[in-house]
Amino acid sequence: MLKYRLITALILIPVVIAALFFLPPLAFALVTLAVCMLAAWEWGQLAGYVERSQRIWLAIICGFLLALMMLSVPAYHHSVHQLMIGGPLWLSLVWWLAALLLVLFYPRSAALWRNSRPLRLIFGLLTIVPFFWGMLALRQFDYVNNHFTGAWWLLYVMVLVWGADSGAYMFGKLFGKHKLAPRVSPGKTWEGLIGGLVTSAVISWLFGRYAPLSLEPMTLLICSIIAVLASVLGDLTESMFKREAGIKDSGHLIPGHGGILDRIDSLTAAVPVFACLMLLVF
Incomplete structure (x- = not known):
């Protein structure tokens, strides 16, 4: 399993970086759209x-x-202050605060949505749509003056999240004793969370x-720490929904890594939250 994970990562990371820096805005938007459609399929x-047809x-x-x-x-006007762009970014802050409450009070909170397919679909839209616009808003940031500015920002958020995840894993393995959310994801610890934050601070x-x-x-630093905390919440939220659905992985599209949602669950929270803080708040 580890071998497959490493091989897949070595292939995907250069592809992702190339897409960030060399795809024109429309092509990048279409690729992001395809990723979101695959995420919706898994959600x-x-x-x-x-049923396959339903998905x-x-x-x-x-x-x-x-x-x-x-x-x-x-x-001609892709300003983040457009309602169609800024609206989903603001909405992401509301949704992830609500998701925090769902995770904190799980499994009691599941009584509110466990038997409601429409509500769980709405949760999926609140996860995927702001992620889509967060990706596009960051990629097109200052695009007129410098085609690569937005690519650097997106690369930064991705490396930040990946680094924090790796730091949390290593610190958790070495020092983890106190469970972070045992009812949702028993493997995560407070020591791992602190290690992830330290790693993200160094990357920042x-x-x-x-x-x-x-x-x-x-x-x-402020935007980065909040984005990393959001990434942890994104991971926990997907784990919560998977636990309720009785599945281990959201899919099997990526060898050794599970599905698309398993790879972007942290980014679905970190990207729109970071974009909102950077482009709208600060």
């Missing part, structure tokens, strides 16, 4: 739709909704010093 299982329709409807939202934004300092990120160091 269908978490929402209780086990295909969910993916198609999700893709159509996102495409319709894209077409409603004028091609290195990127702020050596990468072309034009943001005050303290502001960058």
